[in-house]
Amino acid sequence: MAERRKDRRKNEKKQKLVLPLLSGEKKRQKPKKESTKRNKNFKSNRPSGGLSRVTKVSIAALTLMVIAVVAGSIFFLRQYGQVITAAVDAGQQQAKAIQESDFKQFRPTTILDVNGGVIKELKTQERDYLSYKDMDPLVSEALISIEDKRFYEHHGVDTQGLLTVALNAALGRGVRGASTITQQLVKNIYLTPEVSISRKVEEMVMAQSLEQKFSKEQILEYYLNNVYFGHGAYGINAASRVYFNKSINDTSLLEKAVLVGITNNPGLHDPVSNKDNAIKRGKTILGEMLSQGYITNDDYNKAIKDDFTASIHSDALNNDLGDNEVALAVDSATKILMEQQDFRFQYQFDSKEEEDRYNQEYLDAYNKVYQRILSGGYEIQTKIDPTIHQQLQDILTGVMQSWPDMDPEKNIYVKQAAMTVIDNSTGSVVASIGGRGEEGNTYNRAFLSYRQPGSAIKPLVSFAPAYERGLLETSTVSDDRPNNNYPNNIYMGSRGNLTLRNALAMSSNVVAYKLAMDNQTELQEPVYQPLAQMQFTGLDVADDNPIIAVGGMTYGATTQEMASGISTLVNQGNYRMPTNIQSIKRKDNDQEVFNLNDAPQRKVYSEDAAYLTIDTMKAVHQEENGTATDTNLAHNQYWAIKTGTTDEAKDLWTVGATPHYTVAVWAGDDTPQPQDNASVGKATRQIFQEAMDLLNNGKEDVDFQMPASVTNQNGQLVTRSSQAKQVLATRQNALQATTQNIDALAKTKANELIAEKLNSPMVSEASSFSTQLLADRIQTLSQFELIVTDTQDNWKTFDQYAQQVWALIQNVEPAGGTLSSQYTSVYRSKEAQYAQEKAALTSDVDRVEGDITTTEEQGKELDKQIEDLKKELNIRDTTRPSSSSTPSGSSSSSSESQERD
Structure with missing residues (x-):
């Protein structure tokens, strides 16, 4: 019965499509005939042989419309011509790689451990996939009726939809328009959610290619088995x-x-x-x-x-996914494949609107690729070592057993903890411990839970950028609060002028805040710039504020991000994406699409700034007033650490590193609640200590690698940044002093001649001075050269001579006169000149400091250009044409949107 109904509907549909073509008729022919009939019956009052006024107006309007369309087309081509050409080429290139396995992933995705053993198989599509012939025809008919009425008529692109897109673009309404089912399938499988002319053109080119390769029934089958339906269902x-x-x-x-x-x-x-x-x-x-x-x-x-x-x-x-490590592997693989799909990751924003728009685009793209992986088709080789993972899980679970209270609704411990371990030699995640390990506690807090990092963030946003500016560990900053806008110290007071090493050891909030403010001003970049470069995903527009230097972020950070940040310092300022994946391979063509060994690095901090920061972190456990003096490692004498405590101790942190490993630990309640800092804070340090002792046992006890840009001078570490700043200042001062000396010598010589004139013999009686003689003295006074430098100021000399001349003038003109006016003009002019040169001296000092800042910025820009060039050369050497397609993904969120273009 169902088969007969199916065949009947297909035959009816074919008749609807074929009969009009065979008879030579076109769609909507009947309305045209009726229109003709109405025209015949219309009684016109116009004279025979002429055009009616209405007709003339209609023709004029039509002419204007044609002109507007032509003008609009010319404008459109000029505006988007090159973009469209590039998009067509990109679409054709992608279209060559389209294959059936892109839509039917029946080979399960396998996740392998470090030894090649299978940890997990993922194959959701294999179970739920329905072919077109096995699916009730009503399903595809319902889809066609609402999404693409002309599905059987077009070849991938609906002409009316194309006109809609062009009209919207010309009217400034964006590039949204009706997409065919084929275009939607292309977008779901291959393209990111970006809305642009180029992406729409690329989509159209690929849709036409899809129609050439597959039948209409296949396209419907692929669409209905891959589109997103919410709650993780694809x-x-x-x-x-x-x-x-x-x-x-x-x-x-x-x-x-x-x-x-x-x-x-x-x-x-x-x-x-x-x-x-x-x-x-x-x-x-x-x-x-x-x-x-x-x-x-x-x-x-x-x-x-x-x-x-x-x-x-x-x-x-x-x-x-259940297992914490597997969850991280799938998350990492999703982001890796998103990047290969040309998704543009963004970590800092100019407005809340931009941030919200990006977040939605990110969720759409992430869910699509995530589900693609779950559906099957990939082999993911990881660095997961089940033995190490279990040992580290046991450490965290054992330390946290002092807090046995359970959440009655979730049946998990109220007080939770998380830990991320990174291998500093590769940047890979050794372990991702997302909780206390009890049954049912599968949420991986290590990379999913954003918590306020407290003082643990200080090395990344305050101290490393300060060392970039040329400061040293011995540089001093006042611990005093100028006003109540500054954060208070945990010790509720001031310790006076502190060296940067002292300030980090005792975790001065005031010093960290001041450094962040100065970094923002002098480096002229957002406070969170280093975090954005290291892909901290919880950043918000409001986080461009020095308060984040003491952990006051809008959302916070994860243990994975914190560990990756500290590992970047160990890796001489070079950031590597934290992942536990070694490689990803497509099963349908056995092509490797990712290998950790080829992953690029990004320069975030200079080598000397990174090293100085790590060395400063040693003081946290070495100095008497350090916040981690109760922590000691069994196998290492060279290690760095930083503790973190937020307001009311709602979040407790310990982050740190040896040359071999970086560990970040967090503890607190899933719903932030005040903690006992003495006990819970100590627990994080104990977890850190035991994990490090386990990991470093048998490793060589070596110090962090000191870069060539750092030297030890009389017990003080001096960096290239600090030396460059000092040398530049010295050169600027020397140049300025030399110029001033030459100028001063010339002026002194001129003034000696003037002095001879002013000190020449005079008749003692004022009455004997002629008007001409006094006028000469006034002229000589106007030629006096003022000298205003750091070391000389001859204003008093000039003023002394001026007063002598003024006394003589008063004897001749007691009531004032021409000489008095001339004198006053000269004196005021010299007075203004002196004030100007005095101000210029101050300005020169400011300018020198500005030149120093500019030179540093130019140096950074040069470093960046060099790094970009290296990356470009590396990409050219390693990149090969890829036939891999980008998978589609899933999410458990029910609120995500899939609005059509």
């Missing part, structure tokens, strides 16, 4: 199991329509949380199916009176 059969706990073929007509309706916006049309919207959308689809002849009136009337009960059956997907 594919309509998986969605049917999640919402209705049954196969799609066993659902009612209304349920089918409701499921198809979800794809437009999974959050808005969620049949569980937004049932009214889901029903409304479903009935709209049923109406379209009726009007297009896919269902009868009886079918429609019965379906719209129907109802359904939906709930989330999360176990239906069977894709629970």
Whole structure:
């Protein structure tokens, strides 16, 4: 019965498409005939042989429209011509690699440990995939009726949709327009959610290629088995199991329509949380199916009176990763493949709107690739060592057993902890311990939980950038609070002027805050710039504030990010993406798409700044007033550490490193609550200590590698940055002093001649001076050269001579006169000149300091250019054309949107 109905509908559809073509008729022919008839019956009052006024206006309007379209087309081509050409080339290149295995991943994704053993197999698509012939035809008919009415007529791109896109772009409405089912499939599998002219053109080119390679039925099959339906369900059969706990073929007509309706916006049309919207959308689809002849009136009337009960059956997907290390591996693989798919990761934003837009794009892209991995088709070789992981888990679990209280609802411990360990030689994650290890506690806090880092962040945002500016460990900063806007110290007071080494050892909040402010001003970059370069994903627009130097972030950081940051310091300022993946390979063509050995590094800090920061962190356990003096390692004498405590001790941290490993530990409640710093804080240091002792046992006890840009001069570490700053200042001062000396000598010589004139013999009686003689004295006084330098100031000499001349003038002109006016003009002019040169001296000092800053910035820019060039050369050497496609992904979030272009 079902087969007959299926064949009947297919034949009807073919007849609808074929008969008009055979008869030579076109669509909507009837309305045209009716229009012609109406024109015949229309009684015109215009004179025979002429055009009516209405006709003239219509022709004029049509002419203007044509001109506007032509002008718009010229503008469009000029505006986007090169972009479109590049997008066409990119689309054609990607289209060459399209293959059936991109849509049907029946080989399970396998995750291997460091020894090649299988840890986990992921194969959700293999279980839920339904071929076109095995799926109820009503499903694809419902999809076509609402998403792509001309699906069987176009070749991947609907001309009307293309005109809509062009019109929207010309009117400044963006590049949104009706996408065909084929285009949507291309976007879901191969492209990022970016909305742009180039991406739309690339999508169209690939859609046409897809139509050439596969039949319409195959395209419908691939779409319905890969599109996202919310709550982690990709594919309509998986969605049917999640919402209705049954196969799609066993659902009612209304349920089918409701499921198809979800794809437009999974959050808005969620049949569980937004049932009214889901029903409304479903009935709209049923109406379209009726009007297009896919269902009868009886079918429609019965379906719209129907109802359904939906709930989330999360176990239906069977894709629970469970293990912390496996969860990290899939997360890392997702981000790696997103990057290969040209997704542009962003970590700092100019506005909240930009941040929100990016977050939605990120979620869409992440979910697509994530589900792609779960569906199957990849071999992921990891660095996971189950033995080491279990030993480290046992350490954390054992230390935290002093807090046995359980959450009655979640059945996990109230007080939790997390730890990330990184191998400094490779940058890879050795262990990702996401909790206390109790049964059911599978949430990996190590890379998923953002917590305020407290003082643990100080080395990354305060001290390393300060050393970039040329400061040294012996540089001093006042611990005094100028006003209440500054954070208070945990010891509630000031310790006076502190060296940077002292300040970090005792964890001065005031000094860290002041350093962050100065870094922001002198380096002219956001306070969180280093964190953004190291891909801290919890950054917010509001975090461009020195308060983050004491851990006051909007969202916070993870132990993985903190460990990666400290490891960057150990790695001489070079950041490496933290991952426990060694390689990723596609199973369908056995092609390796990622290898850790080829992963690029990014220069975040200079070598000397990174080394000085690590050396300063040693003081935290070495100095008497350090915050970690109670911590000692059994196998290392060279190691760095930093503790962190937030307000009310809601989050407790210990981060640190030996030359071999970096460890970051956090402890607290999942819902932040005040902690006992003395006990919980000490627990984080104990976990750090025991983990380091385990990891470093048998390793060579060596110091951190000192770069050539750092030297030890009389017991003080001096860096290239500090020397460059000092040399520049010395040269500037020497040049300025030499110039001033030459100028001063010339002026002195001139003044000697003037003095001879002013001291020449005079008649003692004022009456004997002629007006001409006094005028000569005033002229001589105007030629006096003022000298204003760091070491000389001859204003008093000039003023002495001036007063002598003024006394003589008063004898001749007691009531004032021409001489008095001339004198006053000269004196005021010299007075203004002196004030100007005095101000210029101060300005020169400021300028020298500015030149120093500019030179440092130019040096940084040169370093960046060199690093970019290295990366470009490396990419040219290592990159090979790839035929791999980008997978689609999943998420458990029900609020994510998949609105059509």
